[in-house]
Amino acid sequence: MAEMKPRVKVPATATKGEIIEIKTTINHDMESGQRKDKDGKVIPRKIINKFVCSLNGKEVFRSDWYTAVSANPYLSFFVKATESGNFDFAWSDDDGSVYKTSAPITVS
Amino acid sequence: MKRLIAGAAVAAALLFHGAAHADDANRAKYSAGDKRSGYLYSTPDTQTMQDDDFQNPGGAWVEEGGRLWSTADGGAGKSCQSCHGAAASTMKGIATGYPKFNPRLAKLIDIEQRINICRQRAMQAKPFPAESRELLALTAFIKNQSHGLPMNVAVDGPAASFFAEGKDAYERPRGQSGMSCASCHGDNEGHRQLDTVSQGQSNGFPTYRLSWETLGSVQRQFGICLKSMKAEALSPDTEEAVVLELYVAARGNGLPVETPSVRK
Numbered sequence: 001m002a003e004m005k006p007r008v009k010v011p012a013t014a015t016k017g018e019i020i021e022i023k024t025t026i027n028h029d030m031e032s033g034q035r036k037d038k039d040g041k042v043i044p045r046k047i048i049n050k051f052v053c054s055l056n057g058k059e060v061f062r063s064d065w066y067t068a069v070s071a072n073p074y075l076s077f078f079v080k081a082t083e084s085g086n087f088d089f090a091w092s093d094d095d096g097s098v099y100k101t102s103a104p105i106t107v108s
Numbered sequence: 109m110k111r112l113i114a115g116a117a118v119a120a121a122l123l124f125h126g127a128a129h130a131d132d133a134n135r136a137k138y139s140a141g142d143k144r145s146g147y148l149y150s151t152p153d154t155q156t157m158q159d160d161d162f163q164n165p166g167g168a169w170v171e172e173g174g175r176l177w178s179t180a181d182g183g184a185g186k187s188c189q190s191c192h193g194a195a196a197s198t199m200k201g202i203a204t205g206y207p208k209f210n211p212r213l214a215k216l217i218d219i220e221q222r223i224n225i226c227r228q229r230a231m232q233a234k235p236f237p238a239e240s241r242e243l244l245a246l247t248a249f250i251k252n253q254s255h256g257l258p259m260n261v262a263v264d265g266p267a268a269s270f271f272a273e274g275k276d277a278y279e280r281p282r283g284q285s286g287m288s289c290a291s292c293h294g295d296n297e298g299h300r301q302l303d304t305v306s307q308g309q310s311n312g313f314p315t316y317r318l319s320w321e322t323l324g325s326v327q328r329q330f331g332i333c334l335k336s337m338k339a340e341a342l343s344p345d346t347e348e349a350v351v352l353e354l355y356v357a358a359r360g361n362g363l364p365v366e367t368p369s370v371r372k
Contacts, residue, residue, distance in 0.1 A: 007171070009162050027168050029321075071321035072165050 008089055010103040014081035022053065022061075023076040026091050026099060030071045048099075050092040051075065055105075056085035081107045140258065140362030146306035146371060149298070154318070158370040166248060166316040166368020169241075169323045173249025176242060182233025188246075191230060195253050203251035204259050204365060207354040209266040216270045216350050219247050220325065238344035244323045248314045251367035258364060259311045261357045274355025277348055278308070283339025289352075292333075309360030310353065312369025323368060326353055 006026040014020050026048070033045025047069065053061040060079045084107045091099045134155075138145040147155060157163050177195055180187045192198045207218040217225070223246050224235035236243035263271040278289040292299075293308025313326040320328075327342070327349050334341055342349040 005168075005171070007162065007168060023162050025162070025165065025168065027165075072168070074163060074165070 006089065006091065006099055006101045008087070008101055008103050010087055010105055012104075013106045013108065016081065016083075016107050018081045019078050020081050020105075021076055021078055022087070023074070024051075024053075024089060025072060025074045027072050028091075028093075030069060030073070032067045034067070044094075046094045048073070048091045048093055052090045052092075053077075053079070054088050054090075055079070056083065057088075060087075081105065083107055137364065143309065143360065143363055144307060145309065145360070145363045145366065146312055147366060147369065149304040149306045150371060154370055154372060158366070158368075164316070164368060164370055166314070166323055166370065169245045169248045169314070169316075170252045170368060172241070173245035173247070173252075176246050177249060180231075182227065182231035184230065184232045186231045188226065191226075195250065199250050199253035201254050201257050203254045203367070204257050205261055207261065207270075207350055207357060209262070209270065211266070215347070216267065216354060218345075218350055218353050219250060221345055221350075223247065223250070239325060239328055244314050244325065247325065248323060248368050251314070251365060254365045255367065256364045258362050259309075259357060259360045261354060261361060263354075263358050263361075267354065270351045270354055271358060273348075274351035274353075274358075277352045278355050283334070283337045285338050287337045287339075289333065289356075291337075307359065308356055309363060310356045311360040311363040312366035312371070314367060315369045315371050318370070318372050326356065 006024065009023040011020050028048055029046070030048070031043055031046040033042070033047075035043045037043055045067070047065065047067065049065055051061075051063050051065065052059060061077050063075070063077075065073070084105060086102050086104050088102045089100065093099070135144075135148065138147045147158065150158070157165075161167055174195070176188070178187050178189045180190070188195070203219055206222065207216050208222075209215075210217045210222075213225075220238070220243055223243065227233040227235055236246070261267075279294075281288045281291075288294075289308060292305050297305050297307050299305045310326045313329070314323045315329075316323050327344055330349060330352060331341055342352070
């Protein structure tokens with residue numbers, strides 16, 4: 001599933017100092033590391049363990065994830081619109097890969 | 109004081125009226141005569157999740173399907189778009205008529221089979237396997253172009269005999285517990301299971317089931333039901349599976365297409 005693109009929703013415009021809601025989802029199986037395969041071997045854990053959102057390279061929101069976060073996690077959060085630019089989103093996987101996407105915003 | 113209380117009562121009445129109004133609107137939107145879509149049996153949080161285009165996890169499949177629609181594949185170097193153009197206009201309403209009798213093959217086919225026929229014949233590409241991410245994505249994308257339009261599968265003419273077979277498949281007891289589809293989705297709709305048992309229609313498929321954590325086809329749902337009935341599974345795209353698909357689609361005739369719907 002991880003090949004599907006992450007989706008983000010950021011308002012196109014905002015006034016300076018406004019609190020805006022950002023919504024994100026990513027398709028990911030989130031293998032918990034608790035399951036065994038047919039031969040009784042433990043299926044290695046493969047979950048997204050970190051999510052970071054930054055505005056023009058400056059981190060504005062971060063969250064660490066553990067087991068029990070659902071598959072295809074949906075996350076929404078609020079940030080203060082300080083300046084125009086690009087929001088960058090990065091989901092870090094247990095196997096080291098990082099899924100990225102970005103979205104522009106114009107602050108007036 | 110009396111006036112204040114009266115004022116509060118009016119406000120409360122208005123509030124209640126507002127809530128009842130939204131419920132009524134939904135009830136009208138998701139019913140047709142005696143038919144009630146599975147949407148009305150869902151809990152409010154599941155309904156909210158389905159209604160919000162972004163929060164609906166099925167949206168990712170629809171987007172992926174849109175990309176596949178315009179991606180060339182196979183020996184002929186064609187994509188769906190090469191022949192069918194812009195899906196928003198050419199695919200509008202198409203999915204409401206499937207499963208459909210195909211005169212060239214002289215058999216009943218569903219959307220998934222239609223996609224794979226196009227892939228093999230026109231695109232000279234490999235068919236997508238049943239329940240694969242790609243096939244679900246394209247199916248959901250195509251059916252999503254008919255979102256809100258009433259289901260309208262043909263049950264007369266060349267489809268009449270398939271419809272009769274489908275009805276029989278739905279009502280015939282099978283498996284160790286001697287149950288039929290109709291034992292739950294017919295006689296016992298409204299009872300609680302994981303989700304409340306619905307009337308057995310397919311206007312919302314492919315559906316994102318929270319218990320699957322993925323999108324799934326109506327045939328996958330047949331598999332789940334048959335297993336809990338202790339009955340033999342139907343192999344994908346066998347004739348019995350497709351006639352049953354026609355029958356459940358016809359049970360939903362008149363109800364709006366909800367793809368991708370969200371259910372527990």
